[in-house]
């Protein structure tokens with residue numbers, strides 16, 4: 001194990017500890033602390049701040065001084081506690097960052113899929129098309145078969161209240177048929193419906209809505 005430019009390795013620390021242990025085992029009480037290097041130096045050795053070359057010249061003293069040994073042990077314990085706290089704090093902040101990043105990714109994916117599963121059928125500027133036939137001049141509405149939630153913006157001036165709504169094949173068979181209440185929000189009368197189009201094949205369909213017992217309004221719809 002190499003010696004760091006600053007501080008020293010575990011093996012070197014063991015050498016110092018051995019010297020201290022001899023000091024303790026021989027029980028040098030040294031109550032007057034004769035020749036002691038002082039707490040600051042002991043702390044620098046214990047926290048490995050002092051190069052071994054500098055610490056070396058104190059080892060003979062430390063090998064024969066019980067008080068220095070017990071002081072060193074206290075400094076070393078405090079240093080290890082601080083180092084452990086630092087490592088725990090670093091580990092915790094890494095976990096926090098990883099956790100936040102995963103949460104952001106999951107949330108982003110969820111939002112993406114919610115966005116992908118929600119579609120707006122905007123009929124506000126479309127001509128009212130009474131009867132079973134849609135207006136052939138207007139381009140068809142388009143909806144993905146992935147869509148699970150439809151917001152239908154009814155033509156301007158449409159009343160609130162119950163509506164029937166369906167998506168039918170061009171032959172007239174309903175793929176989706178439901179009733180829902182239209183409500184006025186921010187000047188738009190809209191119907192919110194949950195749909196499942198996953199079993200329908202893509203192609204041309206007709207989107208229809210009506211007040212109960214009224215005529216259907218029909219719009220060409222392309223399922224993608």
Ligand SMILES: [Zn+2]
Nearest residue numbers: 036037065068
């Ligand atoms: Zn001493």
